[in-house]
Amino acid sequence: MWTLSGFSDEISPDFQEQCAVASRLGLRYIELRSAWGTNVLDLDDDQLATAARMLADHGLQVSSIGSPIGKVHLDDDAAAHLGRMRRAAHVAQTLGAPYIRIFSFFMRPGTDPDTCRDEVVDRLGELVDVVAGSDVTLVHENEKEIFGDVPRRCADMARALDSPHFGLAWDPANYVQVGVRPFTEAYELLRPHTRYVQIKDALRGSGTVVKAGEGDGEIAQTLSALRADGYDGFFSLEPHLAAGHSMGGFSGPELFGEALRAFTDLLDAEGVAYR
Template sequence: MTKPSSPPLTWTLSGFGDEIDDDPDVQAAVLNALGARHIEVRAAWGTNIVDLTDDRLAALKGVLDRRSTGVSAIASPIGKVPVALPVEHEVERLGRAIRAAHALEARYIRLFSFYPAEGQDPDDIRDDVLVRMRALADVAEREGVILLHENEKEIFGDIPRRVLDLVEAVGSPALRLAWDNANFVQCGVRPFTEAWPLLHEHVEYLQVKDAVASTGEVVPAGSGDGELLETVTALRDTGYDGFASLEPHLADTNALGGFSGPSEFGRAARALRTLTDRIGVQLS
């Protein structure tokens, strides 16, 4: 008797809407056309998510509801600031990000782990970073949200060793990892070979972009040195069934984000589907 095959895994497709357009209605329309019913919100109408008023948040919720589009995560800039700022600075901004998360019915909030001073060794700011991340995690625990630390170049948690130290030292169920292959490449790290073995147990969310090691140029998934195929295969094999959020950065990159436009965003989405089709994972 033939054993019935298991149904394929399904990952939930999402993407950074402000990489498409400033208008959230256009953001959601393009994502819908690409087969996504979720959006990662970093900015709307040209305003960062932590700076939207209550009225604007309500208007954004109305736009997304009309498009039957949920919010996969709040892509906040929390922690993308100098560690020298007082603890209260980012705790207050996290409060605004949490307000947005509740208004938009999102569970996840992306954040970062602070910049050292110019010329300072990131290892020297470890204690200050942990104090701040613990304070942020305490707030998240009380508010019922999960913080997703993104491995971003030039912050404390840019390389695998420090990312692992951070998440284990804070030790909070409200602090997990958003995985970004391209950012590891830009730090001189082979993402699957060097980072995955250390960090995979803490990964909660996939941000999708790739990069070329020799130049740092961001390219569609599978076109660079980010070991995307190996990574998504390993995620599949762990039974991962979460979000795959496109952050293409194909037209412009800056300190607070990037831009792609509808056409390039579509190219990034097709590249991801090529990979997931290859490993037998569905995107919806």
């Protein structure tokens, strides 16, 4: 049984509306990136308690904390960022989220990412250490312009860290936007390390984000392969249908609903059971 989720701030900045729309659409989980216009890591404990009550009132749980951890330059203050990671772990544990989404650092212009490999792995290892011994797993999103933007480096990171608290989040649109054919060129390499799937699609060439199945993200082929492989985890909608930027995106209630229906149409065509 595959479990659907979604970046609820794609629905609305207001957390009450996020919860209401997600529940009305039949979701049982959300991915929490921001609420009331505030990044999830910047919510104070009172706000987290309010969010927890709203989630419970709408029968919702949190699949992942959609954090911005690792979405800084590699030469930025490591100690300060490690403090942010500790906050992310606290938020995840407070809200019962099994995953925290992270990234693998921006490079300065003109830097060959491969020359930074060891430093990136060391920095990621420090982040993983924060959640060691807990029931939280960090999942790395293959964002463009970070170290882990292409499959080769994503696989290298996962092998180097070799931790039950680290895995990969599969984002097909982001692969398309860096010139990768996701299923054709990355699936076999990355499947052993893939712990979480984000659902957005994009057009090759322009990079325009579109509904699942309407772009070049090879989503139908990926779903078929995941089903054959026995994948049993989350699929988190991140539609970006109205706007997208380096720290997130937006769709609005109507487009978010359309994005969900486009994806469930693909699941229905594949004969996959989901909740």
